[in-house]
Amino acid sequence: MKIICNQRKLSSSINTVQKAVSSKTTLPILKGILLETCGNQLKLVGSDLEIGIENYIEGEIISSGAVVLSSRILGDIVRKLPDADIEIEVDDNNNAIIRCENSEFTLIGQPAVEYPELPTVEEEDAYKLPQDLLKNMIKQTVFATSVDETRPILSGVLMELQEESINMVALDGYRLALRKANVKNTLNQKSVIPSKTLHEINRILTEEENTDVEIFFTDKHVLFNMNQTRVISRLLEGEFINYHQIIPKEYKSRAKVKTKNLLDSIERASLLAKEGKNNLVKFSVKDETMNITSNAEIGKVFESVSIELEGEDIDIGFNSKYFLDALKIIDSEEVYLEFTTSVSPCIVKPVDHSNYTYLILPVRLVG
Numbered sequence: 001m002k003i004i005c006n007q008r009k010l011s012s013s014i015n016t017v018q019k020a021v022s023s024k025t026t027l028p029i030l031k032g033i034l035l036e037t038c039g040n041q042l043k044l045v046g047s048d049l050e051i052g053i054e055n056y057i058e059g060e061i062i063s064s065g066a067v068v069l070s071s072r073i074l075g076d077i078v079r080k081l082p083d084a085d086i087e088i089e090v091d092d093n094n095n096a097i098i099r100c101e102n103s104e105f106t107l108i109g110q111p112a113v114e115y116p117e118l119p120t121v122e123e124e125d126a127y128k129l130p131q132d133l134l135k136n137m138i139k140q141t142v143f144a145t146s147v148d149e150t151r152p153i154l155s156g157v158l159m160e161l162q163e164e165s166i167n168m169v170a171l172d173g174y175r176l177a178l179r180k181a182n183v184k185n186t187l188n189q190k191s192v193i194p195s196k197t198l199h200e201i202n203r204i205l206t207e208e209e210n211t212d213v214e215i216f217f218t219d220k221h222v223l224f225n226m227n228q229t230r231v232i233s234r235l236l237e238g239e240f241i242n243y244h245q246i247i248p249k250e251y252k253s254r255a256k257v258k259t260k261n262l263l264d265s266i267e268r269a270s271l272l273a274k275e276g277k278n279n280l281v282k283f284s285v286k287d288e289t290m291n292i293t294s295n296a297e298i299g300k301v302f303e304s305v306s307i308e309l310e311g312e313d314i315d316i317g318f319n320s321k322y323f324l325d326a327l328k329i330i331d332s333e334e335v336y337l338e339f340t341t342s343v344s345p346c347i348v349k350p351v352d353h354s355n356y357t358y359l360i361l362p363v364r365l366v367g
Helices: 007-020 071-080 131-139 195-204 259-273 320-327
Strands: 002-006 034-039 041-046 049-059 060-063 066-070 086-089 097-098 103-108 127-130 156-161 166-171 175-181 190-193 212-217 219-226 230-235 253-258 282-285 289-296 299-306 308-311 313-318 334-339 344-351 357-358
Touching: 002 049, 002 289, 007 049, 007 071, 007 086, 034 166, 049 071, 049 195, 049 299, 066 071, 071 103, 086 190, 097 320, 127 219, 131 166, 131 195, 131 212, 131 308, 156 195, 175 230, 175 320, 190 195, 190 230, 195 219, 195 230, 253 259, 259 282, 259 289, 259 299, 259 320, 259 334, 313 320, 320 344, 320 357
Parallel strands: none
Antiparallel strands: 002 060, 002 086, 034 041, 034 066, 041 049, 049 230, 086 097, 097 103, 127 212, 156 166, 156 190, 166 175, 175 357, 212 219, 219 230, 253 308, 253 334, 282 289, 282 313, 289 299, 334 344, 344 357
């Protein structure tokens, strides 16, 4: 194999596929990146058997072939080389010579035939979604997935495709994030995608409005096709919780508040809340004001935020982290906080649209 390609393109491609390479794998070959010629392109592949990432770059293919090279060392070498053409030549013993201007490295590679093949996903019935929309939907849900290994199904995000809409849902037993969008499609599909996969896709996606991501499903895998990058991931097995039953349909109190004011106040209150056991902040909602307080052994804090209240007064406590996570990713200037009782979930919604719902369970107040 002998190829010539641009240093910046190769470095960017390595950086993309490295996201799927695990340093903890028990299969040594998976610590490497597969380089393989495909027509007039060079294909790079990284995988940890749970997720595989393919990336394609243009290059001059002088002779075809394939090799597996150490992900870490190859990445370090290419990153340090000058912005010029790189020549990679691989001999019959999988020794790769990397040349760029006045530099020459020789790396001992491994046979490409030993690299595990990525699962095959038939590219029929594509579901198309604008890149910027998918990026936003991931950002507004994936943070609410569970890290509890005893409930693996909750470590992923439920993606529901219907004829006129797409829903993405994440929950961890303490909060729930639901993002809806209206997109016409021909698929009806329910799948749970691992949070790790969505984190990596979010890093790869750009904010381009006019570029679509193609999504393909099998019973066990999902493929995201993004321009020159393809991400193939296993799906999580099991039944996702019926989230419709969890979201309250009514409320007794609703407070309208400026998102930034609430975020800033809770952030300041959490400075002391973090000194306690459960990041507890207390909301006292009354008339046109919401007082936010936190007590710790080291001291206490008092914050006051202006609100528009509809309904009853209420005192309720929350883990400040769960509130901050949501307020940081809500784009709207104002939000509604909907309460039922001091021991019932609170719903956070943007004022200007109904595409996002965030549910958070309260912490029981003592005394």
